[in-house]
Amino acid sequence: MTIDHAAVCDLFAEYGALIDTAKFDEWLDLFAEECRYQIIPRENLDHGLPAGLVFCDSRAMLEDRIRALREANKYNIHADRHVIGLPRILGNGLSAEAPFAVYQTDQEGETRLFATGLYRDRLVLVGSRLKFRDKLVLLDTFAVPTLLATPL
Amino acid sequence: MTIDHAAVCDLFAEYGALIDTAKFDEWLDLFAEECRYQIIPRENLDHGLPAGLVFCDSRAMLEDRIRALREANKYNIHADRHVIGLPRILGNGLSAEAPFAVYQTDQEGETRLFATGLYRDRLVLVGSRLKFRDKLVLLDTFAVPTLLATPL
Amino acid sequence: MTIDHAAVCDLFAEYGALIDTAKFDEWLDLFAEECRYQIIPRENLDHGLPAGLVFCDSRAMLEDRIRALREANKYNIHADRHVIGLPRILGNGLSAEAPFAVYQTDQEGETRLFATGLYRDRLVLVGSRLKFRDKLVLLDTFAVPTLLATPL
Numbered sequence: 519m520t521i522d523h524a525a526v527c528d529l530f531a532e533y534g535a536l537i538d539t540a541k542f543d544e545w546l547d548l549f550a551e552e553c554r555y556q557i558i559p560r561e562n563l564d565h566g567l568p569a570g571l572v573f574c575d576s577r578a579m580l581e582d583r584i585r586a587l588r589e590a591n592k593y594n595i596h597a598d599r600h601v602i603g604l605p606r607i608l609g610n611g612l613s614a615e616a617p618f619a620v621y622q623t624d625q626e627g628e629t630r631l632f633a634t635g636l637y638r639d640r641l642v643l644v645g646s647r648l649k650f651r652d653k654l655v656l657l658d659t660f661a662v663p664t665l666l667a668t669p670l
Numbered sequence: 671m672t673i674d675h676a677a678v679c680d681l682f683a684e685y686g687a688l689i690d691t692a693k694f695d696e697w698l699d700l701f702a703e704e705c706r707y708q709i710i711p712r713e714n715l716d717h718g719l720p721a722g723l724v725f726c727d728s729r730a731m732l733e734d735r736i737r738a739l740r741e742a743n744k745y746n747i748h749a750d751r752h753v754i755g756l757p758r759i760l761g762n763g764l765s766a767e768a769p770f771a772v773y774q775t776d777q778e779g780e781t782r783l784f785a786t787g788l789y790r791d792r793l794v795l796v797g798s799r800l801k802f803r804d805k806l807v808l809l810d811t812f813a814v815p816t817l818l819a820t821p822l
Numbered sequence: 823m824t825i826d827h828a829a830v831c832d833l834f835a836e837y838g839a840l841i842d843t844a845k846f847d848e849w850l851d852l853f854a855e856e857c858r859y860q861i862i863p864r865e866n867l868d869h870g871l872p873a874g875l876v877f878c879d880s881r882a883m884l885e886d887r888i889r890a891l892r893e894a895n896k897y898n899i900h901a902d903r904h905v906i907g908l909p910r911i912l913g914n915g916l917s918a919e920a921p922f923a924v925y926q927t928d929q930e931g932e933t934r935l936f937a938t939g940l941y942r943d944r945l946v947l948v949g950s951r952l953k954f955r956d957k958l959v960l961l962d963t964f965a966v967p968t969l970l971a972t973p974l
Contacts (some may be wrong), residue, residue: 523828531758535767538788553780559931560901569775576775597712599786601755601771603905604920606835615839616756617924619905621771621786627711629786633927634903634933637902659905660931681909687919690940749864751938751962753907753923763844768908773923773938779863779964781938 521611525648527618529641530616533650535598538670541606542584545669546577550642552647555580557655557670560635571657572669587668597623599633612641612651620670632661633670673793674761677800681793685802688753688819694736697821702794702801707732709807709822712787724821726728727804739820748774750784750820762804764793772822785811785822788809825915825945829952832866833945834920837954838904841973846888849973854946854953861974864939875961876907876973891972900926902936902972916945916955924974937963937974960968 529548536545550595558570563665574580598620606614616637623629642651655670681700688697701707710722710740726732750772757768767790774784807822833852840849853859862874878884890948909920920941927933939961946955959974 523831526778527675527679527756527831528759530758531768534755534769535758535788538769538937555901556927560927597810598771599771599788601753601786601908603755603838604835604909605756607832607838616835617838617842617903619771619892619923621783621810623712623786623810627713627825628809629783629811629813631783631925631933631935634905634927636839636903658901658925658927658931659933660932679827679831679908680911683908686907686921687940689912689920736930745888750964751921751923751940753905753921753938755907757908771934775864775938775962779865779962781935781963781965790928802953 525609526605526614529648530602530605534602538598538600548650549577550644550651551577553577554652558658559660560658562654595625614639678757678766681800682754682757686754690750690752701729702796702803703729705729706804707810711809711812714807733770748776750774766791795796830909830911832917833952835908838906842902842904852954853881854948854955855881857881857954858956861961864963885901900928901940902926916941
């Protein structure tokens with residue numbers, strides 16, 4: 519089975535938009551029941567080090583994590599903006615990569631680059647809906663003090 | 671009727687490209703005769719404040735605005751670059767959102783991030799061409815001294 | 823013949839991804855045997871000055887150039903990230919433009935904007951594969967000390 523280019527684009531677009539509008543319940547629903555979500559500094563991956571910044575291997579664990587982030591976020595008020603580049607669809611369309619830049623705007627309305635990286639994902643069809651089965655966030659930027667204020 | 675994913679992508683791509691090459695007549699032609707163009711700081715929208723930075727509710731008004739911007743631009747010479755992320759197509763394809771980052775390069779060739787935000791648009795088919803019916807530019811960045819030098 | 827929107831998106835996505843993972847042999851294979859690759863500061867183009875930063879008019883020349891860049895890169899260790907915006911497909915689909923932002927992350931994990939610009943490309947079908955026939959990198963940013971460390 520081959521997945522449609524537009525469906526993959528839509529999934530990534532949803533992903534970024536739902537974080538940026540803090541709709542985390544809908545965001546969680548982009549993941550399959552059985553899923554994995556990891557944030558790993560690119561350097562660690564390059565050196566074969568498994569240690570990541572975030573590792574969730576079920577949606578329940580991801581939900582817990584999001585709840586904690588939202589709590590932390592009360593003390594670091596900012597707005598996120600994900601700009602996700604063209605995705606690269608691999609194999610049969612059930613793997614995809616997309617580069618991203620995340621910007622943050624503080625309460626004074628100043629915007630700065632927060633982080634860049636690459637999503638390297640496995641996708642799955644749940645009924646007719648495409649969802650994330652395994653999301654790997656390869657993070658270029660690791661000099662990030664407020665890293666865990668929102669998912670990436 | 672459902673609008674094609676590629677047609678929505680094309681419309682956003684044209685939108686950014688025509689600003690960046692200062693082809694404002696062609697840019698205006700991306701809007702329907704009856705149209706609205708607004709720039710609103712995201713914070714205002716979040717707090718239910720209607721006050722925007724730009725409000726044009728006809729194409730004639732938008733034309734006037736562009737003419738004024740071009741005049742102002744003579745004293746703030748820079749080049750824009752819009753990087754527009756994957757769009758999110760809503761409902762039947764006549765609503766769409768896309769995140770953006772705009773960069774400016776000055777006459778010394780130094781580039782900096784100018785603003786980020788989200789386009790939240792209603793589209794309309796005029797004959798067989800997709801156009802903007804109602805363009806809302808939700809601006810993350812409001813600490814922008816030279817804000818109105820070009821449309822966003 | 824008309825080229826598919828998805829195929830053009832895929833080509834640009836591959837282009838950025840292969841630079842960012844330093845897979846330069848695969849990257850070279852995105853170019854037709856007879857090809858041209860140029861980097862020109864946008865200002866030069868605007869003023870009709872032909873002088874560019876890079877000019878390769880065959881794939882062999884581009885290969886040489888890449889080899890030199892990789893050598894230079896040993897002394898300027900960084901990771902690239904291309905975020906390529908929505909492409910604008912022109913005419914019959916054998917011309918396309920796409921805006922880009924390139925970020926670099928240094929060995930301390932700090933990311934900064936490196937350059938923005940526009941790809942203005944002619945494409946060609948080689949068998950059933952879309953490739954670059956003529957790639958023009960219009961560079962907004964020319965105040966770039968480490969410019970030639972990787973292709974753009």
